[in-house]
Amino acid sequence: MKGQRWETRPLDCWQLAKELRRSYDNSLADSSIVLGNGTTNFYVDWQVAFPAIVVAEDNPIGAMMAQQNEAFARKARLASEVRGWGREICGYHNNCWGAQFLGRTADGKPFPERQFTVPFPCVCDSHIKRGQQCRDYKPIARWTNDFTMYIGERDEKREEAMLDHRNFNTLKQLNEIESVFGQRLDDGKLFELARNCRLLKQYMTNVSYFMTFTPSPLSVKDLYSFFQLGGLAKIGPEKAVHFWKTLRDEVEWRVQNQIAAVGSERFRWIEAHPPSWHFLKYYRYMEKYGAVCLGSQYTHFSQSQLERKPDGSIGERSYPVYDPDMELTTREDAVRFMTGPDARAPHHFKIDEYLRPYALNEFADVFHADGAMFGLWRSGVGCAVTRKEQAMRLRQAGYSVMCYEGSQPGDRVDLDEKRLIDQLDTWMESLGLEKLEDV
Amino acid sequence: MNFRQMAADRHTYAADWKARTGGKVADYFEPYFPEEIAYAAGILPVRVLAEHEPDVISDKWIYGACFPARDMINQFLRGRMDYMDGLVNVEGCQWIFNAYEVITNNKPALFRHYLFLPDYTDSTTSKDVLRSELAVFRERLEAWTGRDITDEKLDHAIAVYNENRLLLRRICELRRADRPVLTGSEYMDMLLANQVMDKAEMNGLLEQFLRELEGRQPGRDTIRLMLIGSETWNSDLERLVESLGGNVVVDELDNGTSYFWNPVYPQKDRLMALALRYLGRPHNPVKDNNWRRRPEHIFELAEDYHVDGAIISKQIYCHLHGTDNYAVWRLLRERHIPFHYMERDMSVPEEETALRLEAFLNQVRAGATRLAGWHRKAVL
Amino acid sequence: MILAGIDMGIEATKAVVLRDGAIIGRAKASTGGTDRPIQARQTYDAALAAAGIAAIEVEAVSATGIGKYDVPFAGRRVTEVIAAAHGAGHLCPGATAVMSVGAGETLIAALGADRLIDEYALSQKCIAGVGLFLRTMADRLGIPLDLFGDGEAACVPTAVSDGCMVFAELDALSMLNRGAEPQTVAAACIRAAAVRAANTGFDLTVPNDTRTVLIGGTAKNRAFVRALEAAMGIAFIIPAGAEYAGAVGAAISGAKGLRK
Incomplete structure (x- = not known):
C-alpha cells in the first residue's frame, strides 16, 4: 500500500462476530413474542429477563429500510406525510411508522404491529414523541x-426527586408489563444482566481507550459493525460479555504491536454522531488520504466515556452512572442500578448544552484528533442541536472542521454524494x- | 385600547418598569414558565416574542432550527434585549433550548436557569419532581434578587395571575357568541401584550377592555375558525383571515388559550399548587406524550366555540407539532371538521396564504366536510 | 506555459486560456441542462479561438465547478474552493480571502500564509441557489440582471423572508401582487439574497479584512455587492473578469499542484 506506515491486518474477532451474527434471529414477526416499541435501558437490557418480550427501536429499523430499500422508504414517508407528518421530521422513524400505515414491510410481509410502547426517554424531541406513533395508530399499552x-x-440534592421520578416510572413499567402481558420478569436474570453490564462497560471503555493510541487499532467502521452485537437480547449476555472481552484483548494486543486499522494513518478525525448509513463508503474514501475516523460521541460516549484527568492521563469519566458493588436483592434495587445515581446519565454529551459545544474539544483532545467532520441533518433535531457551535469551538481550538449536509435521517437524496466527495x-x-495514490 | 402597540413597545415598557419599580426583568420562552414565583420575587416575567428581521447572525450558531428560535438568537445577539436581567428556560423543545444556550453563552452576565418540567406530565411522581424543581427555582431567585419569596408573596402573585387568567377567560368566552364582539386579531394582540406586561397593570386594562367589549354591538357574521398549531408572536394570520371574511374565534395554541386556561387552586403547599397547575394545563406536543389529551381538548374547544373549520399553522422545522399532526388530523377528519394545514416561517407571504385560505373558506361556505377517515389506496 | 481552465457552473460555463499566467482567451456560455460535455467542448473551443491557439498547444486542461465531471477532456479536476483560492490569489495578489456567490453555491475561504487555505466554508441548502434566485426574479420582473435592485424605487424599505430563497420568492410575488414597484421588490430580493450569502461568510472563525476578493456571477450586480458589503461589514475587491476567476484558478491548479 502506498504510504503505508504500519502493519495492518483484519481482526481475528471478525470470525466470532460473524458466528454470533448468524445465531441471531432477526424476525420481529414471531407471533409467540410480545413486540414493543422503544428501548429498554442503556445498561440493563431488561427485555432479556422476560420470557417472550422484544423491544425494538424504530430508529435502526428506519435506518435499515433507507439503506436496503430506498423506494419503499419513500413510499413509507409519503404514507406518513399524507397523514400529516411534517416532511422535516426524523426520517428514520418516519420510515418505520410510514410502513405501519402501509401495513407491510419492504419485503411484503405484514407490518409487525407493536403491542406496547416504551419510548426512549431523551432530550431529543423526536425521541420523546416516537413512542406515540404506534399508540396513536391503535390503542396499545404505553x-x-x-x-x-x-x-x-452536579447537584445531588436537586437530583433526589428526579431519580425517584425515573425509578418509580421504570418500576411501574416493569411491573405493569408483567400484569398486562402475563409474563413474569425474572429478577434473577435482571440481577445477572446488571452484573454483566459492569463488565461490558469496562470492556467497551477499554476499547475506546485503545483507539486513542496512534495508530488507531480500530476505525469507527469496526465499531458500527459491533453495535449490532451489542444488544444483549440478540445474542445473550454471556456471549456479549465474551465477545467484548475477546475484542478488548485483541485490540490491546494490536496497540502493543502497533497494528493499525488504516496502515497509512496520517490524519485522525472524529465525527459527532452516526453517519448517513447508506453512504458509509466515505470512510473508505478518506482512507485514500490516510485518514482514519476514530468515532463520535455516539460511538464512544454511548458505550463508554473517557476524559483527560488532571495529571494528563486519559481514563474513564469520573461520574458514577451506577455503583458496581451495589447489592441487588429486590427489583427496586435493579431499577435503581439501571437509573444510576446521576439524574442526567447517561447522555451527558447530549444533555448539557453548556458543555456540549465544548464537549467535542475534549473528545478531540483525548482521541488525538486532527480534525472533525460534522454532518448537519436537516431532520435530525437531536443530532443538529449545537452542531454549528461545536464546529466553531473546535475551529477556535485549532482543529480543522468540515461540515456537510447529509441525509440522515431524512431522504436518501438529501445527500449529494458527489458534492460530499x-x-x-x-x-x-x-x-x-x-x-496517496496520486503521490 | 391598542394592545398591538403595547406589544410592539415591550422593550420600552420593560425598561420603564425597571426604572419605576427597581425590579428585574426575566425573559422566558415557553408558557410553562411558573411566572408566579418570579413575580413574587419582584421580577417582571416577559415572554420573548420572535419577529422577522434580516438575520446574518443565527446561521453561525444554529442549524436546521425553526425560524422563531433563530430570530430570538438574532435579537439577543444584536442587543435588542440588553435591558433584560435574566433568561429562564423551562424544558421544552430543543430548538428553543439551543437558542437559550447560544444566548446565555454569549451573554454571560444574564441570570440563567434551566427548569426541568417533566415531559411525562401525568405520572404519579411528576408533581413531586416539579415541586422539587420549583423549590430550587425559588431558592435561585431569592439568591439572585436578594428577596425572600414568602408564602404571602406567593399568595399575592397567585391571586394576581389567577385574576389575569379569569379575565382572559371571560374575554375569550365572549367569542362563543354567534357574532363575537372582538376579532381574533384583537384577541391575539391582547394576549401578546398580556405576556409582556406586569399582570397587575394588565388586569386593570383587561377589566377596562372587558367593559368596552360588553358595551359593543355584535360583530360581523363570519366563518368561525379555530387556530391550531405552533406558537405565534403576532396577529398577522388572524388579520389575514379577517380580510377574507373569516374570524378566528378560538385557538389551541401554547400562547393562546392553553396559556390561561386553568388557574392555580390555592393550597397550603403553594409550590405543589403551582406544580399541579402547570402539569394540569392543556399541553403542547412536547408535554402531551403519554395520556393523549390534546386531540380531545381540541375537539372540546371546537365544539364549545362551534367552529366551522380549523387552520393548522405549523412552523417549518418544528418536529413536535409535525409529529402531533397525525393525531390532530385524524381527529378532525373523524369528527368531520374541515381544516386547512399550512407551514410557515416568521413571515407570512400574504398573497400565497390568502389564496390558500380563500380556497378553504370557500370550501367551508359551501358546506363541504371531510369524509370520514381517508382512502388508503391513494397512498399506495 | 499554456494552461486552460474550465469552470462549469449550474448556469454558465466559463473557459480561459493562460499563457505564463496571463489570460489570452476566454469564453462563456450557458451550461444548459443535458449536453454538458458538448457545451464544455464548445466553450473551450471558443476560448482557444479567442486566444488564437490550437488545443494541442495547451499543456494542461483542468476543470472545476459542479459540472467538472462532465468535462471529459480535462486532465485534472479541481474542487471549487481550491480553484477559487488560486483564482483570487492570481487575479488579486495579496488577497487574504475569497468569496464566491454563484448561481448555486456560495463559498468563502481564508487564504493562508503557509498553505493555500487556512479555513473555508460552503453554503448549506438554505443558502443554495442565490444566483439562480436573482436571475429568476430578474426575468420575472423584466429587469436586466445587472440593473436588478438598483435605482430610486429600490430605496423603499421592505423585506422578504431571508430564511430561504424559496420563501423569499413567495414573499416577493406577494409584494408584486399587492402593487409594489418591480425595483422595490427587486431590492428586497437583493437584500434577502445578501443576508443568505453573508451567513456562509460568517461561518469562518478567522476575521475578514478588506482584502477579500469577491468572484462569481453575482459580483456583476452592483446592488447585490452593496447589500453583501453592508451585511458583512467589508468592502470587496472585485477583479476584472471576476466570473472567470474559478476557471483561472482551475488552470493554475493544473500547473501548481496543491501546494503553494
Missing part, C-alpha cells in the same frame, strides 16, 4: 419515562494532503 436534566454543576477532497487539499 409507558413513558422522563430524561431528567438541568444545567450546571468534493468536499472531502477540498477538506484534505486545504490541509495540504493529497490522495
Whole structure:
C-alpha cells in the first residue's frame, strides 16, 4: 500500500462476530413474542429477563429500510406525510411508522404491529414523541419515562426527586408489563444482566481507550459493525460479555504491536454522531488520504466515556452512572442500578448544552484528533442541536472542521454524494494532503 | 385600547418598569414558565416574542432550527434585549433550548436557569419532581434578587395571575357568541401584550377592555375558525383571515388559550399548587406524550366555540407539532371538521396564504366536510 | 506555459486560456441542462479561438465547478474552493480571502500564509441557489440582471423572508401582487439574497479584512455587492473578469499542484 506506515491486518474477532451474527434471529414477526416499541435501558437490557418480550427501536429499523430499500422508504414517508407528518421530521422513524400505515414491510410481509410502547426517554424531541406513533395508530399499552436534566454543576440534592421520578416510572413499567402481558420478569436474570453490564462497560471503555493510541487499532467502521452485537437480547449476555472481552484483548494486543486499522494513518478525525448509513463508503474514501475516523460521541460516549484527568492521563469519566458493588436483592434495587445515581446519565454529551459545544474539544483532545467532520441533518433535531457551535469551538481550538449536509435521517437524496466527495477532497487539499495514490 | 402597540413597545415598557419599580426583568420562552414565583420575587416575567428581521447572525450558531428560535438568537445577539436581567428556560423543545444556550453563552452576565418540567406530565411522581424543581427555582431567585419569596408573596402573585387568567377567560368566552364582539386579531394582540406586561397593570386594562367589549354591538357574521398549531408572536394570520371574511374565534395554541386556561387552586403547599397547575394545563406536543389529551381538548374547544373549520399553522422545522399532526388530523377528519394545514416561517407571504385560505373558506361556505377517515389506496 | 481552465457552473460555463499566467482567451456560455460535455467542448473551443491557439498547444486542461465531471477532456479536476483560492490569489495578489456567490453555491475561504487555505466554508441548502434566485426574479420582473435592485424605487424599505430563497420568492410575488414597484421588490430580493450569502461568510472563525476578493456571477450586480458589503461589514475587491476567476484558478491548479 502506498504510504503505508504500519502493519495492518483484519481482526481475528471478525470470525466470532460473524458466528454470533448468524445465531441471531432477526424476525420481529414471531407471533409467540410480545413486540414493543422503544428501548429498554442503556445498561440493563431488561427485555432479556422476560420470557417472550422484544423491544425494538424504530430508529435502526428506519435506518435499515433507507439503506436496503430506498423506494419503499419513500413510499413509507409519503404514507406518513399524507397523514400529516411534517416532511422535516426524523426520517428514520418516519420510515418505520410510514410502513405501519402501509401495513407491510419492504419485503411484503405484514407490518409487525407493536403491542406496547416504551419510548426512549431523551432530550431529543423526536425521541420523546416516537413512542406515540404506534399508540396513536391503535390503542396499545404505553409507558413513558422522563430524561431528567438541568444545567450546571452536579447537584445531588436537586437530583433526589428526579431519580425517584425515573425509578418509580421504570418500576411501574416493569411491573405493569408483567400484569398486562402475563409474563413474569425474572429478577434473577435482571440481577445477572446488571452484573454483566459492569463488565461490558469496562470492556467497551477499554476499547475506546485503545483507539486513542496512534495508530488507531480500530476505525469507527469496526465499531458500527459491533453495535449490532451489542444488544444483549440478540445474542445473550454471556456471549456479549465474551465477545467484548475477546475484542478488548485483541485490540490491546494490536496497540502493543502497533497494528493499525488504516496502515497509512496520517490524519485522525472524529465525527459527532452516526453517519448517513447508506453512504458509509466515505470512510473508505478518506482512507485514500490516510485518514482514519476514530468515532463520535455516539460511538464512544454511548458505550463508554473517557476524559483527560488532571495529571494528563486519559481514563474513564469520573461520574458514577451506577455503583458496581451495589447489592441487588429486590427489583427496586435493579431499577435503581439501571437509573444510576446521576439524574442526567447517561447522555451527558447530549444533555448539557453548556458543555456540549465544548464537549467535542475534549473528545478531540483525548482521541488525538486532527480534525472533525460534522454532518448537519436537516431532520435530525437531536443530532443538529449545537452542531454549528461545536464546529466553531473546535475551529477556535485549532482543529480543522468540515461540515456537510447529509441525509440522515431524512431522504436518501438529501445527500449529494458527489458534492460530499468534493468536499472531502477540498477538506484534505486545504490541509495540504493529497490522495496517496496520486503521490 | 391598542394592545398591538403595547406589544410592539415591550422593550420600552420593560425598561420603564425597571426604572419605576427597581425590579428585574426575566425573559422566558415557553408558557410553562411558573411566572408566579418570579413575580413574587419582584421580577417582571416577559415572554420573548420572535419577529422577522434580516438575520446574518443565527446561521453561525444554529442549524436546521425553526425560524422563531433563530430570530430570538438574532435579537439577543444584536442587543435588542440588553435591558433584560435574566433568561429562564423551562424544558421544552430543543430548538428553543439551543437558542437559550447560544444566548446565555454569549451573554454571560444574564441570570440563567434551566427548569426541568417533566415531559411525562401525568405520572404519579411528576408533581413531586416539579415541586422539587420549583423549590430550587425559588431558592435561585431569592439568591439572585436578594428577596425572600414568602408564602404571602406567593399568595399575592397567585391571586394576581389567577385574576389575569379569569379575565382572559371571560374575554375569550365572549367569542362563543354567534357574532363575537372582538376579532381574533384583537384577541391575539391582547394576549401578546398580556405576556409582556406586569399582570397587575394588565388586569386593570383587561377589566377596562372587558367593559368596552360588553358595551359593543355584535360583530360581523363570519366563518368561525379555530387556530391550531405552533406558537405565534403576532396577529398577522388572524388579520389575514379577517380580510377574507373569516374570524378566528378560538385557538389551541401554547400562547393562546392553553396559556390561561386553568388557574392555580390555592393550597397550603403553594409550590405543589403551582406544580399541579402547570402539569394540569392543556399541553403542547412536547408535554402531551403519554395520556393523549390534546386531540380531545381540541375537539372540546371546537365544539364549545362551534367552529366551522380549523387552520393548522405549523412552523417549518418544528418536529413536535409535525409529529402531533397525525393525531390532530385524524381527529378532525373523524369528527368531520374541515381544516386547512399550512407551514410557515416568521413571515407570512400574504398573497400565497390568502389564496390558500380563500380556497378553504370557500370550501367551508359551501358546506363541504371531510369524509370520514381517508382512502388508503391513494397512498399506495 | 499554456494552461486552460474550465469552470462549469449550474448556469454558465466559463473557459480561459493562460499563457505564463496571463489570460489570452476566454469564453462563456450557458451550461444548459443535458449536453454538458458538448457545451464544455464548445466553450473551450471558443476560448482557444479567442486566444488564437490550437488545443494541442495547451499543456494542461483542468476543470472545476459542479459540472467538472462532465468535462471529459480535462486532465485534472479541481474542487471549487481550491480553484477559487488560486483564482483570487492570481487575479488579486495579496488577497487574504475569497468569496464566491454563484448561481448555486456560495463559498468563502481564508487564504493562508503557509498553505493555500487556512479555513473555508460552503453554503448549506438554505443558502443554495442565490444566483439562480436573482436571475429568476430578474426575468420575472423584466429587469436586466445587472440593473436588478438598483435605482430610486429600490430605496423603499421592505423585506422578504431571508430564511430561504424559496420563501423569499413567495414573499416577493406577494409584494408584486399587492402593487409594489418591480425595483422595490427587486431590492428586497437583493437584500434577502445578501443576508443568505453573508451567513456562509460568517461561518469562518478567522476575521475578514478588506482584502477579500469577491468572484462569481453575482459580483456583476452592483446592488447585490452593496447589500453583501453592508451585511458583512467589508468592502470587496472585485477583479476584472471576476466570473472567470474559478476557471483561472482551475488552470493554475493544473500547473501548481496543491501546494503553494
